[in-house]
Amino acid sequence: MQIQNLFTRSIHRSINGVIKADQGDADSVWQELDEYVITRELDQHLRSFFESYLFALDHPQEASGRVGVWISGFFGSGKSHFLKILSYLLENKQVSREGESRRAIDFFQEKILDPMLAADIKRAISLDTDVLLFNIDSKADTSDGRDAILRVFLRVFNEKLGYCGDHPHIAHMERYLDEQGKFDAFRQAFADASGSTWEEERDAYHFQVDALATALSQVLGQEINDADAWVERFEKDFSLSVENFAGWVRDYLDKQGNQKRIVFLVDEIGQFIGQDTHLMLNLQTITENLGTTCGGRAWVLVTSQEDIDAVLGEVRASKANDFSKIQGRFKTRLSLSSGNVDEVIQRRLLDxxxxxxxxxxxxxxxxxxxxxxxxxxxxxxxxxxxxxxxxxxxxxxxxxxxxxxxxxxxxxxxxxxxxxxxxxxxxxxxxxxxxxxxxxxxxxxxxxxxxxxxxxxxxxxxxxxxxxxxxxxxxxxxxxxxxxxxxxxxxxxxxxxxxxxxxxxxxxxxxxxxxxxxxxxxxxxxxxxxxxxxxxxxxxxxxxxxxxxLTNEERDITREIKDVDLTSADEARELGELLFKESLRDQRKFRFTENGKDFGLNRMCDQHPLGNRIDGDLMVSVISPLVDDRETWSEQRCILESGQGEGSVLLRLEDDRDLARELRLYLQTDKYITRKNDGTLPLNTKRILQDRAEENRQRRQRLSTTVDRLLREAEVYVAGQKLEPKASSAPMLVEEALDYLAACRT
Structure with missing residues (x-):
């Protein structure tokens, strides 16, 4: 059987895998509702949200501090989809496809099995609720500065009421006309005078000043000759503050009746705020004022890739401000985990x-x-x-x-x-x-x-x-x-x-x-x-x-590191450091226990002397896998070499395929970083060099471990004889060999 034939639904069907706040076409909304999976985790989140929402309904005097909901979840966890589903339910949105029409709640009749939760949702959606769902990043203007969040909230609120979204002072004029009960008459008068609708022309009203003046004069009952000046007065007098905004929302709710609710659903607020102290305070103040001014009738639901404590932690770390209040404003916190995604994919795609x-x-x-x-x-x-x-x-x-x-x-x-x-x-x-x-x-x-x-x-x-x-x-x-x-x-x-x-x-x-x-x-x-x-x-x-x-820059640096020139003496010197200074603890003298005589030590690595050679001192020579004529260092040659002159200790290390590569790369990297790190590099290059330095530190540790093991397992030749030492550590092995050599010389 082919894999594609295993599934209940075709894996080739179109799935809207990316949920966008501003995507509202009927087919997308239908699929989002129809294929939404209520996992065990989402079931708990729905309960938590509607419990808080209904508590505010039943206890309006305590509702002001509970109107904030913080929904967090890693990238792709479904938090945007969850936010959108809440918007559909609260609005009880009606959607049609292929001649069939259904309300949002109808899609959940079989998804929600608990009658208590189903009853809570039905009770919540029985209220008259305005839903304002938006991605804040797509609505924000880079020039809005500290008030960016407030201006976005005002923009979407104005658009919901049919006012101008891009120009707050124009919307303020429209609000004034609406309060006078003359906004509809103004729109009709403007259309009659200009031949275009007010909504089409208001962003560039300067080109229709005569029609604007005629419409305003007609509906206000006063002669307005300079429409530009009249509108500019609104712009000059317009003052945007959180208190004003909350007041406009309250006035709107009051006008609609006591049961009216409004919910702002803001996608990706955490990413938008980042580490900006002012934006975080802006969000805090908006949520607080909407709660107190509107008596729990205006709610703020936000999503973030981090939970609220993590976002605040970053801001605190950078600005050291106290944001304890905002945590109180978002009492309901819902976190979507990876387990939720597993279950959604299995049930929606892999069933x-x-x-x-x-x-x-x-x-x-x-x-x-x-x-x-x-x-x-x-x-x-x-x-x-x-x-x-x-x-x-x-x-x-x-x-x-x-x-x-x-x-x-x-x-x-x-x-x-x-x-x-x-x-x-x-x-x-x-x-x-x-x-x-x-x-x-x-x-x-x-x-x-x-x-x-x-x-x-x-x-x-x-x-x-x-x-x-x-x-x-x-x-x-x-x-x-x-x-x-x-x-x-x-x-x-x-x-x-x-x-x-x-x-x-x-x-x-x-x-x-x-x-x-x-x-x-x-x-x-x-x-x-x-x-x-x-x-x-x-x-x-x-x-x-x-x-x-490797990224491009990492690749360039890696190539430059590989091009650093080394000599065999460089490698032998560094290997000697690892052998004699680290593994053999930099031993420079040996005392022969039988007569108490002290001997100095001469040291060689791959035929390269390490330090000055002194006549009469005992010789310790190491032949490593890096020596140029490695294949000639047979057992017979090692015996002959160790027996020349007054004799020596010769340690022949076993082959190791990684030693040469690791040692060479260690030396090249160390030289490159020392030469390159002059303090004038770009930040990204500095980061790469820091990473390479850390890798080199680890490489040095591995080299030290490898060399110590090779010494412990080395073949030992002393004064023309092959020894079978009993020592288990590298220093004791050399002590045993030196003891034999000293005995041969006395």
């Missing part, structure tokens, strides 16, 4: 037909042990989920459970690292969209196929910065690389900024598993070969066992 579930359960029973081994990670910062049982396998197939956690972190980390443009930062892509795209890619395949991580790359490809995208695109056309290399590069990019998972070969194998019975050993060989090619092209870099994707 299977009964016979398909049975087949998948059977496969799991037969392959459970294989799957456990296939989907394992090493050196990770969190526990990634595995399949728990046959039902879980049937629910999430063709995906693996860890992907719901990892892809979420990929989207978050890539956006925060700035590797994407503005669209992804604003939530232009959702996890639902990413999983649908990946599912469609494997749709024609037979059951047994799994989705590897690189299948998620197309979901963000169109939103990547040009330099990032071109790096990956160019790899596909590079004649020195293969198609598989491009997939490895995409995978390394996706996990580049995810701290919880390292790009080692074992983890890459797991991320590349594309069949239940995939051959891990064959994948290992394929991935290792690919990493060599990518590293040669300076598209990836290596830190120990971990590989990572």
């Amino acid at each position: 299977k037909q009964p016979e398909a579930k049975d087949e998948l359960r059977k496969i799991y029973r037969e392959k459970a042990d294989i799957l456990r081994n296939q989907l394992s990670f090493t050196n990770i910062g969190r526990t990634f989920k595995a399949f728990t049982d046959e039902d879980n396998f049937a629910a999430v197939y063709p995906f693996a459970p860890y992907q719901f956690q990892l892809v979420q972190r990929v989207f978050e980390s890539v956006r925060k690292a700035g590797a994407t443009g503005l669209h992804l930062a604003r939530g232009e892509r959702s996890l639902l969209d990413a999983f649908q795209s990946a599912a469609k890619a494997v749709g024609p395949s037979e059951v047994g196929v799994l989705v590897p991580l690189y299948r998620f790359y197309p979901s963000i490809e169109g939103f990547l910065e040009g330099v990032v995208k071109s790096t990956i695109d160019n790899a596909a056309s590079n004649p020195s690389l293969e198609l598989f290399d491009s997939q490895v590069l995409k995978t390394l990019f996706l996990i580049r900024y995810v701290d919880e998972i390292k790009g080692n070969v074992d983890n890459l194998i797991t991320l590349f598993i594309d069949r239940i019975d995939a051959d891990r050993q064959a994948l290992r060989k394929q991935i290792e070969d690919s990493l060599q090619r990518l590293e040669k092209e300076t598209l990836v870099s290596r830190n120990g066992d971990d590989f990572f994707f």
